[in-house]
Amino acid sequence: MKSPPTSSEKKPADEGLRCPECEYNLTGLDRDVCPECGEGFDRKRLLAVAPSPVPIWGWRREIGSPKAFVLTLLEIWVHPIRFGRRFPRTPILRDARVFSRWCLGISILIAMVAFLPRNVASLNDVLDTLSTIIGVCTGVLFCEFLIAGTVFLPFTGNIEEHLAFQNSLALVRMTRAFLLLSTLCISIGVSGEMYFRSDWSTQLIAVFGTCAVVGYWWLCMVLIAKAHCRDGISIVAAALMIPVLTAISCVAGTFTAFAILGSFGGLPY
Numbered sequence: 001m002k003s004p005p006t007s008s009e010k011k012p013a014d015e016g017l018r019c020p021e022c023e024y025n026l027t028g029l030d031r032d033v034c035p036e037c038g039e040g041f042d043r044k045r046l047l048a049v050a051p052s053p054v055p056i057w058g059w060r061r062e063i064g065s066p067k068a069f070v071l072t073l074l075e076i077w078v079h080p081i082r083f084g085r086r087f088p089r090t091p092i093l094r095d096a097r098v099f100s101r102w103c104l105g106i107s108i109l110i111a112m113v114a115f116l117p118r119n120v121a122s123l124n125d126v127l128d129t130l131s132t133i134i135g136v137c138t139g140v141l142f143c144e145f146l147i148a149g150t151v152f153l154p155f156t157g158n159i160e161e162h163l164a165f166q167n168s169l170a171l172v173r174m175t176r177a178f179l180l181l182s183t184l185c186i187s188i189g190v191s192g193e194m195y196f197r198s199d200w201s202t203q204l205i206a207v208f209g210t211c212a213v214v215g216y217w218w219l220c221m222v223l224i225a226k227a228h229c230r231d232g233i234s235i236v237a238a239a240l241m242i243p244v245l246t247a248i249s250c251v252a253g254t255f256t257a258f259a260i261l262g263s264f265g266g267l268p269y
């Protein structure tokens with residue numbers, strides 16, 4: 001997809017113009033007054049600094065959220081370089097926030113469906129699964145902040161530092177699409193293991209599958225960082241930093257999971 005779909009011909013394409021007061025979409029208005037909150041606005045000044053919609057997901061009002069969500073997922077999974085290159089320097093932060101919530105919510109749903117049925121034997125098992133999910137979420141959030149603050153931060157340019165961090169965090173949040181991909185793969189592996197009993201070959205496939213997904217995520221993150229921050233970090237530095245930051249986040253996530261279990265008096269294993 002190279003341009004917004006033709007179904008948006010009736011409405012003008014989203015200019016990324018938002019009311020500074022209430023974030024209402026001001027595209028295509030005749031008068032320079034926000035219809036939502038009644039605040040006046042300076043169109044020229046707003047357009048000069050207007051954040052742009054995130055590719056595909058930003059057009060969800062025109063093509064519908066479910067379709068936009070699936071197309072954005074496919075774009076990130078299959079065309080990471082193109083996604084990184086097209087991602088705006090000043091994105092609409094809300095777009096990325098909502099997309100990442102969808103990814104996290106659907107991932108948690110899939111994980112619950114895949115893991116809970118065989119773990120409802122006792123309350124301790126349910127607690128075990130829930131604390132694992134909370135631990136993974138903590139690790140993911142921690143990892144996103146670390147990667148956004150280092151690998152994805154543009155090193156040149158004159159944007160204020162906290163704005164640059166917000167923009168890079170928005171891009172990193174979009175890559176939560178890979179959390180959904182890995183949850184899908186691991187859950188399919190777990191369900192397969194349940195059907196075929198825990199035979200060594202299915203376990204081997206599960207281990208190799210997980211490694212393949214994590215490796216693919218690593219590769220895509222490096223490619224997206226390089227494609228987006230052209231003048232930023234080198235491919236080698238990004239490739240080396242991501243595993244280190246991920247390891248730190250895993251420790252933080254594991255610590256959280258154990259702390260929750262410990263506070264309920266249960267022990268992990």
Ligand SMILES: [Zn+2]
Pocket residue numbers: 019020021022023024034035036037038039
């Ligand atoms: Zn307004």
